[in-house]
Amino acid sequence: GEDVEQSLFLSVREGDSSVINCTYTDSSSTYLYWYKQEPGAGLQLLTYIFSNMDMKQDQRLTVLLNKKDKHLSLRIADTQTGDSAIYFCAEKRYSSASKIIFGSGTRLSIRP
Amino acid sequence: DAGITQSPRYKITETGRQVTLMCHQTWSHSYMFWYRQDLGHGLRLIYYSAAADITDKGEVPDGYVVSRSKTENFPLTLESATRSQTSVYFCASTGTEVSYEQYFGPGTRLTVT
Numbered sequence: 001g002e003d004v005e006q007s008l009f010l011s012v013r014e015g016d017s018s019v020i021n022c023t024y025t026d027s028s029s030t031y032l033y034w035y036k037q038e039p040g041a042g043l044q045l046l047t048y049i050f051s052n053m054d055m056k057q058d059q060r061l062t063v064l065l066n067k068k069d070k071h072l073s074l075r076i077a078d079t080q081t082g083d084s085a086i087y088f089c090a091e092k093r094y095s096s097a098s099k100i101i102f103g104s105g106t107r108l109s110i111r112p
Numbered sequence: 113d114a115g116i117t118q119s120p121r122y123k124i125t126e127t128g129r130q131v132t133l134m135c136h137q138t139w140s141h142s143y144m145f146w147y148r149q150d151l152g153h154g155l156r157l158i159y160y161s162a163a164a165d166i167t168d169k170g171e172v173p174d175g176y177v178v179s180r181s182k183t184e185n186f187p188l189t190l191e192s193a194t195r196s197q198t199s200v201y202f203c204a205s206t207g208t209e210v211s212y213e214q215y216f217g218p219g220t221r222l223t224v225t
Contacts, residue, residue: 008152031212042202042216043155088154098143098162098206099170100214104154 004103006089011109018076020106022089025070029091032065033100034074037086046074046087081110115139118203118217126225131190133220135203143206144186145214146170146178148199155202161186193224 003025012018024032030051035043049056049063049072056063062075076083089103116137125131135144142163147155147170157170159178167178175197177189186205190197200221204214 004154033213040218042204042218043214044216045213048213092212098212098214099145099157099160100212102147102155104152 004089004091004101006087006103006106008104009107009109011111012079014079014081014110014112016079018074018079018083018108020074020076020087020089020108022072022074022103023070024072024089024091024101026091026093026101027067027070028094030094031092032063032072033088033090033092034061034063034072035088035090035102037088037105039085043088076108079108079110084108084110116203116205116215116217118201118220120220121218122221124223124225125193127193127195129193131193131222133188133190133201133203133222135186135188135217137184137186137203137205137215139205139207139215140183141205141207141215142183144180145204145206146176146186146188147202147204148172148197149202149219150199158188158201190222193222195224198222198224 006022033048034046036046037043060077064073086105088105090100119134145160146158161167161180203217206214
C-alpha cells in the first residue's frame, strides 16, 4: 500500500466537516475509491470517482480529484458519531486487471 | 443470500501448524482476492484469482498457498504458520460492475502463538 498514502488519524468535532486526504502515484489510475471499515467488519465501498471527473457529490459525501497533483479527498459534511470508522483510499490502475491498491487507512474519530 | 462469508472468524494456532482459512461467495463472481490487514500497512494483497483454476501472486504471497477448484470457493492455506502471519485476513470478490467494486467478507482474525 505504499503507493497510496493517507494520514493515519483524524479527529473531528461532531457536526463539523471531515476532510480525509490521499495521494497516489500512478497516473494511469482509472478509478479511485473510498471504502469505509467499521470495527470488526470488512470494508464497504462508500463512493468512487472515475479518473476523468474532478468532483462527485453523494448526499453528505464530496469527493475531489486533482489529477495533476494525484490528490484525492473525501469530505464528510455534518460529521456524526456513526461516521467513526477507518477510511481507505484505493486506486485501480489501467494495467492491473481487477486489482485495487489500498492506502493504509485513516482512522476518523468524532469528539462531542 | 449470504454474499461473501469467511470461516472461521477467529483462530488461534501454534507456530508451525498448517491453517486453512475459508472463503465462499454466492454471486458467481469471477475474481476473488485475499488480503491481510496489519496496523500501519493497510490492506496488502496476498493472492488473487481471475477464475476457477487461475491464481496469481499479490504483494505478499510468501508462506501462503491458494486454490480455486470451484468458482465460489477460494481457500487460503498457511502451510507452516509463523508469528509474523498473525493478522486479520479479508477475502473479497468482484463481478462485472463497471466500477470494479470489491465486496469484502467479514474477516478472519488469526493469532499465531
